[in-house]
Structure formats: structure tokens, C-alpha cells
Amino acid sequence: MGITPEAEGLWASPESLFVLDVGDWKYQQPVINSSKCCHCGICYFFCPTGCIKDMRTYFSANLEYCKGCGICAGLCPVDAIEMERGT
Amino acid sequence: MKVETKLGYQTKVLDGNRAAAYGVMLCQPDVICAYPITPQSEILEQLYLFQAQGLLDAQMVEVESEHSAMGALRGASAAGARTFTATAAQGLAFMFENCINVATTRLPIVMVNVCRQMIAPHVINCSHEDIMMAKEMGWIQIHSDTCQEIVDSVIMAYRLAEDPEIRIPVVVCHDGYFLSHLWEPVEIPPVEKAQGFLQPLTMSPKIDPRVSVTLGPAVPGEMGTKLRYTQSVAIQRAKEKFDQIDEEFEEVFGRSHGGQLEEYRMEDADLVIIAMGSCVGTAKVAVDRKREEGIKIGLIKIRMFRPFPCEKLASAIRGRKGVGVLDRSISLGWGLGHIFVELKAALQTSNVDMPILDFICGLSNMDITIESLERIIDMMSEAVRGGSYKEVTWIDLE
């Protein structure tokens, strides 16, 4: 729903979402070995930024929103994710 | 949701608090959250009695403090409810941050404040100290001086607050003990008539589980500034709006209280007393007595204190010879009463060159007597005659 001029500043609408540009925060980024990935979903559930995407048989990280924390690499039960320095 | 009664007009003998409760019952709010505090508790008790009698269909929430009372009204009002609370002094101070929040969120809440001194000293006495402390919270502020006026002011307050061009909360004030516990005959109109005077309340946007909106985002500086500007313009609109509502009220209910100001015997007045609250009744008697002595004196009753009725006051005072302001509070740091300070600021751009005297009276449950008012009027006459006078006089200490 549109926000009327009187309500602007008091109410906000998700019609236009406010999204922060966080892609340049990271000093390391996840590299997911798609053939090793067993599609268990652990990285998907535990990624704080929600940037892990499902590719049906494996998962992949959306680097535009990844902050490079490395939780996915730490939790991956099959060591399919490695954190590489640089962005 | 709406209560139907077969009662027509009733005349009842009520005290100020019960009159306020009747006014609220006539407006049928959806949610009432209040915390008892002397001298307001009877308002709450009467409202619960109404609910038990089937005259009021509202959610009554026994919140654990005044802070939560205003917090709960914030939520209910933003979700679309008509709401009510009442408080005094310490309670008003405790809910202060929520009061500012609901005014800046533009919610049409109505509150009754029973005016009382702040602690210390540890007393529960009458003065205007609490509502003067709270005058900057962004609310519209109305004062009553009779029990009938309290009932009528509550109805007008809902009409004003909920007006689409206003949408600012309104506090309806009456003096602790001197009006809250004073019994007077009051005419109560039928519920349907009061309901007809109000429009059904629609909030948009509002809190709705099916509509994804955010209430209370963070904002950039320009938007935050614009918000204050819009709010400032809106509260100024309340002056004219209140006068219009008073005129309409007279058409429907047969009574007028004057709008922003009430003028009493002002047609040919040289001296003017400006007063607010329960002392107005007594001041009118003093004015009548002095008139019999040949002194051309009139009275201006301030009914709407926020927004401050600058234009109407300036035009009412123009051409007079002297003004005396009765202040039931002291602005610490100015050494002057609040109404006096605001009046002086309002007259700044008018060519007003006459003695304006400030009288601090009626603090801490002190009676404003006819005798002290006569002394006040004598001092005003002396000043106008060219004698020496003090800018501010603490009449109860002299």
C-alpha cells in the first residue's frame, strides 16, 4: 500500500524495500564445491544473511549479500565450502 | 459495539470526575487503559460501573502503570481503536515519553488530566504544575471550569482529535479537588446524540495483520524535519477547528463554551483578568462585584491552552488599559507564571502598551478566594492609574 504524504516518515511500505549494500563488507568469500555438496541444507538454514540459494541438487552463495562470516564453511558436514581470501 | 439506550436527556448531580466519565461513556471508546491516582480514581471507577451496567462496551485493561496505559493506547489507537485514559501529576510524568510518542505518531487519543502539583513536597494538592510541565508534549490542551463543561469538552475533544485534518491527541484538564470533587448539576445528552456528533473512526494506515506496513521507521534528517513541520501546521489548524466545533456543538446540544476563549463582560472593559480552570467561576463573581463598584472590568477565560490562542487573545486585549493574569503555576527559571510568559510572547508583535501584571495564586491547594481576587483587581487599578506595580505578585504569600 502506498504511504500518503501525511504518513511519510511515520509509516513505511515494503513496496520499496530498504536493502543495505553489504557485498563489500567481506574479506573472504565462500566457494562451494557443487559436486561434493550433499544438499543437506545446513548452510542454507544457518546463513545469517540468508544469501545461500537452492540450486536443486546443491547450494550456492549470493556474493552480493554475503558478509564473509564463514559460518557456512564451518558447519558444512562434508567440507564442501571453503573460505577464500579476497572478494 | 455500540450501546443503545432508551434514556433521553438526563440531569444528574455529578462531581467533575464522574462528569468526565459520563463524557467518555457518551463517546463509547473501544479501549480504555488507566491507572488510578488521586484525584483521578473516580473517573476509572465510574467507567467500570458503566461497563458493569452495560452502558459501556469497551475493553478495560487494568494496566500496571501509567506508562503502560499510554503504551497500550498507542497500540490500540494505531490499530484503529477509539481510546481513553486519565491521569494526574506523577502519572502524567511517568507516561511522558509515550505521550510525546503518540502525538508525534499522530494518533487521535483523548486523555483527561486532573491537575495536580508535582512532588516534592510530598503533597497531592491542586495546581497547574503537571499540565504545564507537559505542555510541550505536542498535545492539544483544553481546560474546563464547570462539570457541564467537562462533559461537553470530552465530546468535543474526540471530535477534534479524530478530525482528518487534525489527528492530534487531546488532553482535557480539570483542577484536582476544586473541580474533580465539586458536585454540580449536569445535563447528560442521549448516547445516540453524542454518537451522531462524532464520525466513526477510520485509521489509515493502521496496524493490520494482513497488511505489510512498518510503523515507526528510521528516517533521514529531511524527512524527520518535514514531519515536525507537518505536525506544527496541523496543531495550528486546531484553533479554528475548535471554534467551528464549538459552534456546531451549540447547534446540536444548545450550549456553547466559547471555543478557544470565552469572553465575560468584555464589551466595554478597561481592565481584563485572564484566567484558566476552576478559578474562572470565582473570578466571574469578583468581576461582578467590582463592576457594581463602577470598575469596568472583564474576564477572558482561556479554554484552549495548546495551541496557544495568540491571535484571539491579542485582539481581545487590544485597546484595553490593563491586564492581570491568574497563574496557577510558576515557570521556574522565568520567575513568572506560564500563562503570563506565553501571553507576553503572543503580544510581542502587537502594539500593546499597557500594564500586564502576573499573579501567582492557588498553588498547592490554596483557595483562590473572592477576597484575594478583589485585592488583585485593586492592584491592577492602581497600576493603570499610573501607580507603581510589580510584574509578578505571589498573592498567597502577601
Add this chain to the structure above:
Amino acid sequence: MTLSNVIRKVRDACPPDCRVCEEACAKKLGSAGPVIRAENVHKVPLFKAITCYQCSEPKCMEACPPKIKAISKDSNGVVRIDPSKCIKCPRPPCAKACPYGHMLLNSEELRGVVKCEMCDGDPECVKACPYGVLEYFKGEGIQKYLSDEDYLVLGTRACAGCPGEIALRFTLRVVGGKDTVVFGCPGCMTTLMIGWGDRASINLPYVNCLFTNVPSTMTGVSSYYRHIGKDANLVAFVGDGCVADVSFQMLSGAAERGERIIIICYDNEGYMNTGIQRSSTTPFAAWTNTSPVGGERQGKAQNSKYMPLIMASHNIPYVATASPSHLEDYAKKLTKALNVKDGMSYIHLLAPCPTGWRFPLDKGVDVAQAAVETDYFPLWECEGGEFRITEEVKNPKPVSEFTKLTGRYSHLNEDKLQQLQKMVDERSARIKALVSLTSGSNKLTVQKGG
């Protein structure tokens, strides 16, 4: 989204030379097995799979000759050998192809292979382990609670690796879209939801409140909705600063009145949003900027206020503790809270803070796991007046296993550690006593809304 299950290690509790998992596996597979190796189980750190990884592009499957094609990945994601097709090569190419050594030669027949196929969904090793070391992780168990939509924007202000954000994002996916209104107040997580100008950051109805008026605002909304007969879930995601300190009075009042609201407290044990200052949930001896370490002062002097038990003492219908390391447990608890219609639900969620507790960005979930493993943060619920432990920790590890992971405790001496251990033990014993006290017909009377 169909997810594969995985056998992983969730606890570091193996006694030396224990081979129970191996023995159970061998028993199941006959003398061909076992496919799990105990020394691998002993060695790997937490959250690592011990058995076949069930790869999405299995090298073994590629290696099996095309005319035979005995290996396939089934709909559950398990890589299986079809015994009717397998010709049992004496030098199996599949075993050679597996880079991880999880394709084992059949030691009985000396031809053909055995591999972990997770016992058709009921792994013997997991069942057999007496120390709760192994978990059969079923993503399905979490997935079924989540909506398809991620209601929170992807780019947020949260620190990298924030477990609070993991929990918030997860919470919104569980409670969102069910006629839910979300409430927040100043604190870390609000900065994610608060939006900017006329743009929201959360695609749900969201009410931002003052630090002090979350429970009261919710009371007002709940009262009005009751008045007009509107059914809605009101869910607050607020910090320990709000719940335990500034809004404690308001929260207690709402609980006593039996308001139908859900309060989720994400407890990062300090006022983190304002720059790491101590709160009443900051634990004993922890460093913060207002409980510093140096000279006379050695971290916080007082023990923390245990909010979940305080809320349970209000006799509200549902109270629980939760951890971002145990998402399925948390999802179940959220669902129970959503089903409470006649009173308040309270969930106390531990949210380790990399910035405030001083640990590396990738360790948030591990720290939460350690909190549960050491009984520092036991996972329990009180449902309808009956207490129960939802994640049983047999043989909790000493609390030093938790404190050593965080820099806020790097100054701990033996004396302070013992005091902390005592507090942890007392808290744990209290919960266990309540579990015994309130089981079955002895459950406590619940405070319902008026």
C-alpha cells in the same frame, strides 16, 4: 526443496577407545562392514560428517561403467548400490574414484564394496551411541516449519556472522504470513527491521516501539483485536535490555494480565547495540565496557537474572529456552507459542555476539552449541505448567568449555571459574527439580487471560 539427510557429529563427548558406533554398524551390515570408523568419529570437530558424504555429483556413480550403472542417488539423496546390478568388481573403480575413502572394499567377500546408506533412514550408529555424539540431521525436520518467503531483506546492518540474525530470519520464516504482526524496539535486531524513510526492511506488518513500550503496545493491539473479534499472532523479537531491564515492569504486568502475546527475547547478554555494556543478563565475571577488567574490577560482579524462570513463575501457558544451534527445537517451540490463544508465551533465545563476547565471526553457532553442551544454557520448556527438558545433555561438559571460546572470559581465574560453575550447576539442578516436581498430573495451574 527436497533435502538430503546427513549423519554428523554434534557433540565432542567420545570417551577414548570407544567403538560402539563401529560395532553397531558392523552388526547391521554383517561382516562386510562397518562403514563408520571410530577413529574418524573421535577426531573430527563438531558438525562434520563421519560417513559417506552422499555427494550431489557422486564420483563413484560416474566411475561405475555405463553398462552396469549400479550406483544411483535416490529421492532422499542417498547414494545407493543396487545389489541386483552390482557385479562386485574385484578392483572396484567406484572405490578408487571416491576421493574421501568412504567406499570400502567388502572385507568378507574381498570383492565388491560397502558404503553407508544410512540404514534406510534409521542409522544404527546414531541409535547405538550412548553419549549422544552422533545426529541424523534431517533438514526436512526444519524445512517443514518455514515459509517459502524470506521476509527479511538480504542486506542488513547486522555484524557478519551474527547468530541473532540467524535466529531473526528463521523466526520470521516460521511465524510470518500467519496473520502475524511483528513488534520490535531499539536494539541490535531492530536495526535490521526498522527500514528507512518510506521504505520497509521487512515484508510483514511491523510495529517499531520505544525501548519501554513493547509489551504495552502489544497489550493495546491485542485488546482491540479481541474487541473486534480479530484473530492475530502478535510476536515481539526484542533484546535482553528491553525484556530484563527497561521493560521488565511492563512485561511482568502483561504476563500477569494474561495478554495473548508472544515475546521472544534474543539474549546477547548485554546492551550490545549501544556498544557492549552490561545488562542484568550479563553473566558473572563477564567483561563488558561497563563491567571492565583491570585492578579491582574483574568483569561483572553479579550473577545474571534468569529470565525464563522468572517468566515461568508468572504461570503463563508457555515458556521455553532456545538456541540458534538447535533450529528444529526452536521451530517446534515457536509453533507451540503460536498455538497459545489464551495467555502469554515467552521464549528466551541465546544469541551469542561475536562483537560483544569476542569470538571469531564463524564461531557463532559453535558457541551456542557449547552453551547447551555445558548446561550453561539448558534447553527446556514449561508447557501448561509442566516443565520438561527438550534437549537432554547426558554428562554436561565443564563450563570452561564454553568460556574458553569467548574473549569476554579470557581473564577468568580458577576461583571465578569455580564460582561460575557453581552457578551453572545450581541453575541446572533447579530446572531438573522443577521437571520432577511438575510431571504428569502434578503440573502447575496456568494463568490465563481475563
